[in-house]
Amino acid sequence: MNTLFRPALSLLLLLTSQVSLACLLTIGVVPQFEQRKLLEIWQPIMDQLSQATECRVDLAGSENIPDFEAKFMAGRFDIAYMNPYHAVMAHAAQGYEPFLRSKSNLQGVLVVKDDSPIKDVSELQGQPVAFPSPNALGASLLMRAELKNLHGVDVDARYVNTHPSVYLHVAKGLTVAGGGVQKTFDEQPQVIRDRLRVLYSTRETPSHPLVIHPRLGKEQTQTVIKALTKIASEQPALFDAIPMPGPTATTYRDYQPLEELHLEQFQH
Incomplete structure (x- = not known):
């Protein structure tokens, strides 16, 4: 050049x-x-x-x-x-x-084991409940806000990082309940969903x-x-x-x- x-x-x-x-x-x-x-x-x-x-x-x-x-x-x-x-x-x-x-829309769900005797969220007072992370909206923030503000329920929050981990914790009996969202619950393997029951659903948000x-x-x-x-x-x-x-x-x-x-x- x-x-x-x-x-x-x-x-x-x-x-x-x-x-x-x-x-x-x-x-x-x-x-x-x-x-x-x-x-x-x-x-x-x-x-x-x-x-x-x-x-x-x-x-x-x-x-x-x-x-x-x-x-x-x-x-x-x-x-x-x-x-x-x-x-x-x-x-x-x-x-x-x-x-x-x-x-x-996004909607939080609270799940318990399918054979759990718990029939009402009031029975979760002080109980260990799994959540994916503190600031996950539908699964944690909105769920905890509604439990406290609408039902007067304080739970012992356990943070387990992911939605699948929440469902596994509940299915294995490691916590009495767990917070997720409807979409991630629907995406779980059938064997996991069959072992769980939706106890409570939050309001919907965008x-x-x-x-x-x-x-x-x-x-x-x-x-x-x-x-x-x-x-x-x-x-x-x-x-x-x-x-x-x-x-x-x-x-x-x-x-x-x-x-x-x-x-x-x-x-x-």
Whole structure:
């Protein structure tokens, strides 16, 4: 190559690199699954979002739910998939705005062993009850709030990390009851479901949304929302895996009623 052109080429490569680095979108996902599965689920969506926005799109991992919470509270994600109460926390802390969610609602369920003598939630006063994590909305926060505020019941909460672990704890008699959500209960193997009985169901709330940080600005925000809405419309199977079946547009107005429940009293 002619040496006269080398400085110009170097400058072009530098400018191209700077443009690429200047357009980076970071996605955070509540760690419902292990990191490898999350990447498998989100990679096709991220690839198409990258093409539509001409930005590099990265999945930012979180070790656990508290780590995920710390990151969105600090505004570390441009886009995030989170539970409904997380959306309330993120909106208050950073101004994150929900824009896409499943058309189906979230409902907590409290299960006991199929042969358990317990017939009413009042019998759970002081009893060991398994929950996946302190701030899981339907399974923990909403369930504990309703037990306390509607039924005057305080339980001995045991946190076992995942929904499947909750159902196993109850099925094996390690706790007298456990909190989950209807969807994850329905997804359990038949042999587990046959050993459990739903004792109580919470009110329904809007399901996990995708939220976006206001620092992206109006133009880029609309580009991202339009791109993800288009992908969801044309390839709903990709969003089924998130899981976000039947994606539909949403706003913070759908989640604002959760503010009135004062779930912060049950947060850890």
